[in-house]
Amino acid sequence: MLQSKLFTKTSRNVSADEVSVNARFLTQAGFIDKQMAGAYSFLPLGLRVHRKIEQIIRQEMDAIGGEELLMTSLQPKELWEVTKRWDTPEQIMYKFEQAGSSDVGLAWTHEEPITRIAKRFISSYRDLPRYVYQLQTKFRHEPRAKSGIIRLREFVMKDLYSFHATEADLDLYYEQAKQAYLNVFSRCGLETMVVEASGGAFTKKYSHEFQVLTEAGEDRVIYCSSCKYAQNHEVAKGKVGEQCSACGQDKFKEGKCVEVGNIFKLGTKFSEDFKLYYTAEDGSPKPVVMASYGIGPGRVMGTIVEVHHDEAGIRWPEAVAPYRLHLIALGKEAEVLERAQALYQELTSRGAEVLYDDRDESAGIKFKDADLIGLPWRAVVSAKTGDKVELKSRIAAKAELVGTHKLLNTFSVR
Ligand SMILES: [Zn+2]
Incomplete structure (x- = not known):
């Protein structure tokens, strides 16, 4: 991608009400645009x-047997x-009256x-287990x-639902899902703790949250630094x-954190309500045992910025960076x-993923923008570098001179 043709530009101005690091850097670097509180557009x-x-x-999710589908956001009141979740106590559902038909x-x-x-x-028991998931837009009327x-009113969520004949089968899959989440x-470059949380109204067992320790967090956990055992x-x-x-080696500490995912045993709450029964091998009807598993990719992205940045900007981990390499030409020599x-x-x-800064700008501006956008690697071509390039990792202090051949080998994918 040529930076001169990019739809967005960097800007140092951010509205004063953007207090979080992720919103400030992502806005300045041109990754997102705020429509209103909790509602952002994702720019290129x-x-x-x-x-x-x-x-x-x-x-x-595919690796643990998930099949992808896509459900509609529009939900009728009757369903x-x-x-009895139409009137949830938190009132987080956006609702509309429709003339001539029921509420949605x-x-x-x-x-x-x-x-x-x-x-x-x-x-039938032959139809179990089953695992389906989607990456789909959710709406939540978040008061704050x-x-x-990290906390949005409209966001894409990955939600997986699993259906099982028995609790034991669910328990096995639940552990696989936990590992897949880790x-x-x-x-994505995030160190997470698996945190025990309340199972809520559906189960006496714990549910599990995946929490990332960061000062930006709105949640609090109690954790052990030795064995990472944690509870919310x-x-x-x-x-x-x-x-x-759990280990007796250390004392419990308290930390602020962001919840990037959660997994939840639903038991038979939903299958009983909807009469989702299956015929067991002995011919008897039984309720299907269920669980749900959620991750918000946007929240993961915001958390990555909270964890991976310095004063100058973002430091994207390679696997999620918009491009791997920022190629920069310095000077006006033909x-x-x-x-x-x-x-x-x-x-x-x-096949290399390159953002090429071909703009007619000073070295100072180009370097500042490169640090702010935060691609993992920066390669500078100038009169000084001769037939080589100056290659620098975003997290390293120093650059090294490397030949063209090495640069091509490092970033080519074919
Ligand atoms: Zn411990």
Whole structure:
């Protein structure tokens, strides 16, 4: 991509009400645009990051047997009255009255619709287990939305639903899903803790949250730095300073964190409400055992920025960066510009993901923008570099001179 042709430009101005680091840097670098509190547009650079995170999630969900589908956001009142969730106490559902027909809401989760759909296809023990997921837009009327893209009123969510004949089968799959979640986050450059949380109204067991320690977090966890055993604030009342009950090596500490995902055993709550029964091997009818598993790619993206940045800007991990390499031409000499242009074409033809700063700007401006946008690698071509380029990692202090051949080998994918 030629930076001179990019739809967005960097800008140092951000409205004063953007208090979070992720919103400030992502706005300045041109990744996102705020429409109103909790509602952002993902601009071309931002969408590239979002899609890369989605792709990592897809790969990991497919690896544990997930089949992708896409459900509608429009939800009729009657469906949600089956589980008595139309009038949730939090009132997070956006609802509309429609002249001549029943009320409609925008989905903030999809247990009701997927259970209704599953009734069409699951009737025997032979139809179990099944796993379906989607990457789909959710709407939640969040009362507080001040954390940039970490807490949104409209956002894409990956939600997977699993259907099982027995609790034991669910327990096995739940562990696989937990591992798949850890894979997703570590591939995105995030160190997560698996945190025990309340199982809510549906199960006596714990549910699990995936939490990233950061000052930007709105949640609080109690954790052990030795073994990483952790519980959320509601479960672990007053345990700070106590000896860790899991390993005994350390005392529980409290930390601020962002929840990037959660997995939840639903038991038979939804299958009982919707009468989703299957015929067991002995011929008896039994309710299907269910669980749901959520990740918000936008929230993951915001959290990555909170964790990976310095004063100058973002430091994208390679797997989610919009482009891997920022190629920068310095100076106005025809030779330099021709060499940079030739390198850009060669890299692009070999499938490398390159943003080429071909603008007529000073070195100072180009370097500042490169640091702000935060691609993992920067390659500078100038009169000084001769037939080599100056290659620098975004997280390294120093650059090194490397030959064209090495540069091509490092960034080519074919
Ligand atoms: Zn411990």
